[in-house]
Amino acid sequence: MSETSKSKELKEKLFKQNKNGYLKARKEDLEQISDFAKNYADFLDHSRTERLFVKNAIELATKNGFTEFDPDKKYSAGERVYLNNRGKAVILAVIGTQPITNGVMIAAAHVDSPRIDLKANPLYESGELGYFKTHYYGGIKKYQWPTVPLALFGTVIKADGTVVDVAIGDKKEDPKFVITDLLPHLAQEQYKRTPGQLIRGEELNVLIGSRPFNDDEESESVKLNIMSILNEKYGIIESDFISAELSVVPAGEVCDIGFDRSLVGGYGHDDRVCSYPAMMAAINAKAPAKTVITVLTDKEEIGSDGNTGLQSDYLKNFVYDLARANGADGWRVLAKSKCLSADVNAAFDPTFPDVFESNNSSVINGGVVITKYTGSHGKSGSSDASAEYMGYIRKLLNDNEVVWQTGELGKVDAGGGGTVAAYIANLDVDTVDLGVPVLSMHAPFEVISKFDLYMAYRAFSAFFDAQ
Ligand code: MN
Ligand code: MN
Numbered sequence: 098m099s100e101t102s103k104s105k106e107l108k109e110k111l112f113k114q115n116k117n118g119y120l121k122a123r124k125e126d127l128e129q130i131s132d133f134a135k136n137y138a139d140f141l142d143h144s145r146t147e148r149l150f151v152k153n154a155i156e157l158a159t160k161n162g163f164t165e166f167d168p169d170k171k172y173s174a175g176e177r178v179y180l181n182n183r184g185k186a187v188i189l190a191v192i193g194t195q196p197i198t199n200g201v202m203i204a205a206a207h208v209d210s211p212r213i214d215l216k217a218n219p220l221y222e223s224g225e226l227g228y229f230k231t232h233y234y235g236g237i238k239k240y241q242w243p244t245v246p247l248a249l250f251g252t253v254i255k256a257d258g259t260v261v262d263v264a265i266g267d268k269k270e271d272p273k274f275v276i277t278d279l280l281p282h283l284a285q286e287q288y289k290r291t292p293g294q295l296i297r298g299e300e301l302n303v304l305i306g307s308r309p310f311n312d313d314e315e316s317e318s319v320k321l322n323i324m325s326i327l328n329e330k331y332g333i334i335e336s337d338f339i340s341a342e343l344s345v346v347p348a349g350e351v352c353d354i355g356f357d358r359s360l361v362g363g364y365g366h367d368d369r370v371c372s373y374p375a376m377m378a379a380i381n382a383k384a385p386a387k388t389v390i391t392v393l394t395d396k397e398e399i400g401s402d403g404n405t406g407l408q409s410d411y412l413k414n415f416v417y418d419l420a421r422a423n424g425a426d427g428w429r430v431l432a433k434s435k436c437l438s439a440d441v442n443a444a445f446d447p448t449f450p451d452v453f454e455s456n457n458s459s460v461i462n463g464g465v466v467i468t469k470y471t472g473s474h475g476k477s478g479s480s481d482a483s484a485e486y487m488g489y490i491r492k493l494l495n496d497n498e499v500v501w502q503t504g505e506l507g508k509v510d511a512g513g514g515g516t517v518a519a520y521i522a523n524l525d526v527d528t529v530d531l532g533v534p535v536l537s538m539h540a541p542f543e544v545i546s547k548f549d550l551y552m553a554y555r556a557f558s559a560f561f562d563a564q
Contacts, residue, residue, distance in 0.1 A: 200433030211235030235398030444534030459504025473513025
């Protein structure tokens with residue numbers, strides 16, 4: 098053996114292999130990857146808010162034998178239940194064959210995404226144009242949101258308590274809405290602003306109409322005309338906006354990106370690109386050994402507070418209810434449980450290499466990303482998974498031929514971010530982050546790889562199949 102081939106052999110044995118996932122994929126996976134991505138794109142197109150995602154998830158689960166959870170009932174192996182948390186978060190569970198005291202397997206992802214919410218008094222007229230005042234939700238680069246076609250979704254509770262669901266802009270023939278920006282010809286002063294202020298929060302005003310009600314001399318007749326259209330279509334009056342949750346989100350369809358169609362572009366991959374495969378893994382779980390739970394939660398983008406976010410007790414209470422029905426203590430069940438906190442990570446972007454540390458960034462087509470810790474500065478806000486649990490997940494993925502990689506969100510002092518991992522770990526559950534790398538995270542149009550999406554599904558399925 099020559100010296101060259103000896104070092105080649107030793108390198109293969111000792112070094113970590115960094116290959117594009119497509120070159121490592123199993124033949125049977127290659128056929129599944131594009132089918133899975135197509136179904137995901139269809140689902141995402143119809144699930145642009147947490148409420149819509151939850152509604153569609155429950156509909157799909159019900160078709161697949163899930164029934165509404167009854168906390169007082171004792172369920173037997175193979176039974177499938179869902180818990181609807183106020184229409185904004187949902188838990189799907191399949192009861193395992195092993196006793197619940199062996200612990201449960203939890204996949205947790207979030208279904209809210211950065212967006213622009215309407216204020217309580219949103220409707221106004223200025224310069225004979227109709228507008229909505231807004232307050233953005235989550236971490237957005239505000240300058241990215243003007244001049245993008247927008248759709249309006251949400252729920253209005255009228256004065257008499259009637260519930261009205263609003264959805265305008267998701268169908269081709271629907272009108273869209275837009276935030277305007279200044280033309281470059283007149284932007285000299287705007288360019289002097291700091292990038293975070295290039296478009297200010299109070300400039301995210303949504304253009305919603307321009308036609309006056311009629312030609313009489315009443316003031317605010319554009320506003321009147323819009324209110325009259327809304328009243329005709331939804332039966333609402335201006336004060337009903339106060340008891341409403343209305344969100345403006347990008348309207349464009351999810352689509353393939355690239356000549357090779359290897360990528361998917363669209364709004365809300367963070368974190369529906371993890372929610373969808375985690376949901377499908379629960380729906381396709383047949384007779385798991387341990388009870389498997391997918392929780393699709395709300396409010397992650399603004400800190401997970403509130404009763405539909407994972408800082409609330411709803412997941413813990415669900416596990417306690419399952420435990421109690423089996424005569425077990427909830428905390429004992431949680432102490433034996435495992436969790437994949439499923440959230441996206443920042444994919445290495447070759448156009449902006451400076452913020453990434455190339456040895457420890459996730460890459461597109463590298464497979465599903467395991468992130469031992471998130472947080473910022475000195476791992477602040479991270480639950481930091483143990484070596485033992487990292488070892489467990491690594492072996493599980495390898496045994497099931499899931500293509501995976503590790504990734505840290507950017508350079509140590511470049512910024513940072515958190516996930517729901519810490520809140521589940523705080524329940525005394527072994528938890529680590531696992532998800533899909535994303536380009537242009539939190540932009541109105543984000544990009545992911547079909548390969549990585551499918552590997553996330555394979556990872557959740559392997560996790561739910563574990564003994
Ligand atoms: Mn996320
Ligand atoms: Mn996010």
